[in-house]
Amino acid sequence: MSDKRSVLRLDDITMQFGGVVAVNNLSLEVNENEIVSLIGPNGAGKTTAFNVITGVYAPTNGAVTYYGETLVSNFPQSKMKKMYAGENLGKYTEAIRRTPDKITKMGIARTFQNIRLFKELTVFENVLIAKHMNTRAGILSAACRLNYKEEKSMREESMELLDIFGLSGFKDEIASSLPYGQQRRLEIARALATQPKLLLLDEPAAGMNPQETNELTEFICQIKDDYNLTVFMIEHHMNLVMEISDRIYVLDFGKLIATGTPSEVQSNQRVIDAYLGVTEDGE
Amino acid sequence: MMKMNKRTKLILTIALAVAVMLLLAYLDANRAQYSYGIAILQRSAIYAIVAVAMNMLTGFTGLFSLGQAGFMAIGAYTVAILTIPVEDRPSVYYINGIADALANASLPLWAALILGGLLAAFVGGLIGIPVLRLKSDYLAIATLGFSEIIRAVIAAPQLDRITNGSYGLKSIPNFGSIYDVFIIAFLCILVMILIINSSYGRAFKAIREDEVAAEAMGINLFKHKGMVFIISCFFTGVSGGLLAVFMRSIDSKTFQVMLTYDILLIVVLGGLGSITGSIIGSFLITAAREWLRFFDNPLIIAGFQIPLFRSGFRMVIFSLVLMAIVLYYRKGIMGSKEFSWDGLYRFIHRLLSRVRRKTPGKEANHHE
Numbered sequence: 001m002s003d004k005r006s007v008l009r010l011d012d013i014t015m016q017f018g019g020v021v022a023v024n025n026l027s028l029e030v031n032e033n034e035i036v037s038l039i040g041p042n043g044a045g046k047t048t049a050f051n052v053i054t055g056v057y058a059p060t061n062g063a064v065t066y067y068g069e070t071l072v073s074n075f076p077q078s079k080m081k082k083m084y085a086g087e088n089l090g091k092y093t094e095a096i097r098r099t100p101d102k103i104t105k106m107g108i109a110r111t112f113q114n115i116r117l118f119k120e121l122t123v124f125e126n127v128l129i130a131k132h133m134n135t136r137a138g139i140l141s142a143a144c145r146l147n148y149k150e151e152k153s154m155r156e157e158s159m160e161l162l163d164i165f166g167l168s169g170f171k172d173e174i175a176s177s178l179p180y181g182q183q184r185r186l187e188i189a190r191a192l193a194t195q196p197k198l199l200l201l202d203e204p205a206a207g208m209n210p211q212e213t214n215e216l217t218e219f220i221c222q223i224k225d226d227y228n229l230t231v232f233m234i235e236h237h238m239n240l241v242m243e244i245s246d247r248i249y250v251l252d253f254g255k256l257i258a259t260g261t262p263s264e265v266q267s268n269q270r271v272i273d274a275y276l277g278v279t280e281d282g283e
Numbered sequence: 284m285m286k287m288n289k290r291t292k293l294i295l296t297i298a299l300a301v302a303v304m305l306l307l308a309y310l311d312a313n314r315a316q317y318s319y320g321i322a323i324l325q326r327s328a329i330y331a332i333v334a335v336a337m338n339m340l341t342g343f344t345g346l347f348s349l350g351q352a353g354f355m356a357i358g359a360y361t362v363a364i365l366t367i368p369v370e371d372r373p374s375v376y377y378i379n380g381i382a383d384a385l386a387n388a389s390l391p392l393w394a395a396l397i398l399g400g401l402l403a404a405f406v407g408g409l410i411g412i413p414v415l416r417l418k419s420d421y422l423a424i425a426t427l428g429f430s431e432i433i434r435a436v437i438a439a440p441q442l443d444r445i446t447n448g449s450y451g452l453k454s455i456p457n458f459g460s461i462y463d464v465f466i467i468a469f470l471c472i473l474v475m476i477l478i479i480n481s482s483y484g485r486a487f488k489a490i491r492e493d494e495v496a497a498e499a500m501g502i503n504l505f506k507h508k509g510m511v512f513i514i515s516c517f518f519t520g521v522s523g524g525l526l527a528v529f530m531r532s533i534d535s536k537t538f539q540v541m542l543t544y545d546i547l548l549i550v551v552l553g554g555l556g557s558i559t560g561s562i563i564g565s566f567l568i569t570a571a572r573e574w575l576r577f578f579d580n581p582l583i584i585a586g587f588q589i590p591l592f593r594s595g596f597r598m599v600i601f602s603l604v605l606m607a608i609v610l611y612y613r614k615g616i617m618g619s620k621e622f623s624w625d626g627l628y629r630f631i632h633r634l635l636s637r638v639r640r641k642t643p644g645k646e647a648n649h650h651e
Contacts, residue, residue, distance in 0.1 A: 054499060104501035112499075118492035120619070121485075129489045132482050133501030139510055142481040143474060151482060194501055 004031035006068070007198050007230045008053065008108075013062035014086035015048050015254075022048040023059075024254035025087050030198070035224060035231040037241045039265075040251035041275050046234045047113055049251070050200055054110050055100040061086055063094075066106060066198070070096055105133055109196035111187040113203045113234070119176035123167055123186055126175050127158040130193035158193060164226075165189040181212045185219075192227060199224075201233035205240050213237050217244055238276070242266065250275060292624045311461050319573075321461055325529055327569040328468040332522035334549040334561040335472050336515045341547075342556035342619070343479055344511045345491030347423040350410070351546050353430030354403040354516045355523030356437055356538035361399035362524030363452040363533055364445065365390040371454040378450060379443040392458075396467070396524045403520025404513045406433070411512040415505065430543065438535035451534025455527055464525060471518050476558055478514065487511050491556075552608060552615050560617030567616075575601055 008030040015023040023045040030036045038046050051057045053064055055072065060080055063073040073096040076084040098106075118126050131154040137147030145151070162168040165185050170178055175186060184204060191199060204220070205213045217240050224231050235241050241248065242262040250258040250265060252274040258265055265271050310317050310324075333351055340346045369389055372381050390398065414425045437446045446452070458464060478484055486507050489497040498504055527533045545568075553564025575597040582592040608615075620626065 056495070099503070100495075100498040101501045101503045104499055110499055112496065116493050116496040116499075118489050118496065120492060121488060125485060125488075128482075129485050129497075129502070130500045132486045132489075135482050137482070139478065139481070139483045139514075142483050143477040145477070145481070147482070154482065190500065 004033065006030070007032050007034075007066065008232065009065040010049070010053070011063045011065065012088040012091060013049065013052055013059045013064065014084075014088070015045070015052055015057060016060040016080065016083070016085060019083065019085070021085050022254055023052065023251075026062075026251070026254070026256055028249050028256065028259070030230055030232050032230055033224070033228070034246040035220070035233070035244050037245040037248045038232070038234045038251060039236070039238075039241060039248060039275065040257075043253075044251040045254040046251055047202055048254075050110065050202055050234065053103075053200065054108060055098050055103045058097050060084065061088060061092060063092055063096075066108065070094070071103065071106070072096055072098060101133070104194055104196075107195070107197040108200065109191035109194045109198075110200035111184075111191050111202055111204060113206065115183050115187055117175040117183060117187060117190070119174070121175060122172050123175055123178065124158060124162065124171045126186060126190050127161055127193045128154060130190050131158055133194065161189050161193055180207055184208070184216075188223070192223065196229065198230045198232065201231065201235070203234055203236060205235060205237045208237075210239075213240055216240065220244060295624050307462060307465065314461070322529075323570055323573055324566075325458075325461070325464045326526075327566040328464045329522050329525045329529060330546065330549060330565040330569055331562045332468050332471045332525070333519050333546050334553065334565045335475050335558050336518035336522070337546050338550045338553070338555065338558060338561045339475055339479065339487075340511060340515045341550060342554075342561075343484065343491060344487040344508065346415070346508060346512065347419055348426040348512070348515075349423045349540075349543050349547070350407075350426035350430040350433075351519050352538040352540060352542040353433035354407060354519040355526060355542065356433055356535065357403040357406055358396070358399035358520030358523030359527035359533050359538070360437060360446055360452070361402050361520070362392070362395045363455050363527045364388075365395040365398065366392055366456055366528070367452065367454050368456060375452060375454055376444070376447055379447070382444040385445060392456075392463075392528065396521050399524040400517040400520040403523065404517040407516025407519075408509065408513050411509050415508045415512060427540065427543070430538075431540070434535050434538050437538075446535075449535065451532060451537075452527075453532035455531050455533070457531060458528060464529065467521070467525060471521055472558065472562065475514075475518060479558065483507070483510070548605065552605070554615035554617035554619060556619035557615070557617035557621055559622035560615055560620075563616055563622070571604075572597075572601065 006029055010026055010028050013023055013026045014021065026045075026049060028036075028038075038049065040046055048057065052059045052072065059072060059074050061075055061084070064071040073092055073094045075092040075095065076089065077095070118129065121129070135142065135147065135150060135154075137150060141147055142151075159168065159171075162171060165188070167182065167186060167189060170182065175183065178186060188199075188201070188204065201220070205216050208216060220231060220233075221244055223229065245262055247260065248262055248265045249256060250268075250271050257274060258268045258271045260268070266276070310321050314321065333355060337348070337351055340348050364385060365388060367375055369387055372386065375381075410426070410429045414422060414429065417425055436442065438449050440448055442448065479487070486497070486502045489500065489502060490504060490507060494504060523538075526537075530537065549564040549568050550561055552568060553562070554560030578592060578597040578600050579594045580592065582589045
């Protein structure tokens, strides 16, 4: 693992909302071409961690590094100074913030736990919108259609993605009219349209039946190889997690309780107590 | 169901355009006779610009702004100040005089309109920086407040020598021909349609659908919201300028909140997110206000005067109709769809089949 390049590193990330510490001193690392999973019981702070990485929240303390560059960094300020309940106070003195769109432009794309498609727009438009961030044309030249070449290639690339995802048949359907599994697929397609290097999947298999989950498992491996991606995902389906993850991090009450390969995590007593329960439960 | 081919549609569109042009030419030829009708159509066209501009904000980007009247005022005053003939200015500014810099500043109408739009866009940009951080209702309240501030500033005694304060401006020269308004309206709306159908327009729609997801797709919310706000303000300013020329005399009371509500009404009634809806809405509502004047006149049937028919009753009926529409026809005339010949064909088809279904039923009743 250590020979691989680090893509994403979280250092001592603490996220405190008022008096509630949602993520407590979380440090983790995702390396190039790995599939890393973040698991844990509901409310453990998994999605909060994702939101910190993608810039939706600024962490209370800690830093996020992406390909060696500090993405986000913060330390308790103003009111938070007195309220801060985490550790490593004073270790970070820089406050760097990036808005989610900048982080996406740097190559981190994500999907959402509760699907967030552009519901009233067509499937094609959903993917096409993700291509917008690369437009070089200004609004006036775009309005005058001076960027027709760019527009054409945007459309072609989007169409290609839909083909790969098997969604080209639904091209002109309204996104919210798609069956649930397809909506999940579309969300991943849309995320890939931003041409990411790191893909964050927030419960990609939520609400899927075993067969759909199996398809998804294969699919994630396939796109990882095809697009040379690094995948970091939150998931509750243990079959999926154990099958495709290179490494797993386990969160409980905002704290990291275990880390390691799937087999290591599966046999870890703390993980079994906090999350997996009796073995059959997870299967 | 039969679908129309492209050629039929093209022919229909050309036929419609020719019909509109013929109608305008006919009205132009008989100007004296139809001056009232022409005025209604002109006002409708002016409202159509600002309605589409507002729809771009509210319907397409999901930014609920109520500042239209203020931005129209900026455009209107710019156009008025710069187009009133220099020789008429002493009589317009007879109380306070005109600022020296403006005494001889004069522009042709088109240039004044563009300048008015740019000024409105500039002020819109300044206001947008703090205001666009707000969401939904809060944004509406803040823009409403700024719109009133603009109006108050225009009427302030300190600006007497520029805006003529509360006395208003008159002697604004009329349009060169009746076509002017329609051509300008057509161009403005065309540009807005092109923007909405471009890549940026899609980004605006994404923001409307889901801000969080839009941001995660790499769309800079602040930049895009600012952009659409400034563009909308520009066209609102232009339409304000046209309104000034149309009305020939303006004062700050012309641009009260009621004006914004009128436009909001058109946008909601036409359908949020439908440009053709806004255009149809503006013509329909502007015309309906005039048709309903019938209710303002005393009505005497068989020597008995119906008590409710007096001036102002028109607005009661108008409000009732609106309430009914909002309650039972919530999506407006067009919903979020655009006008298409296919849509019209389907609509007529449905209407006809409904009539056909009813007729045999009635005949059966007659036989009994």
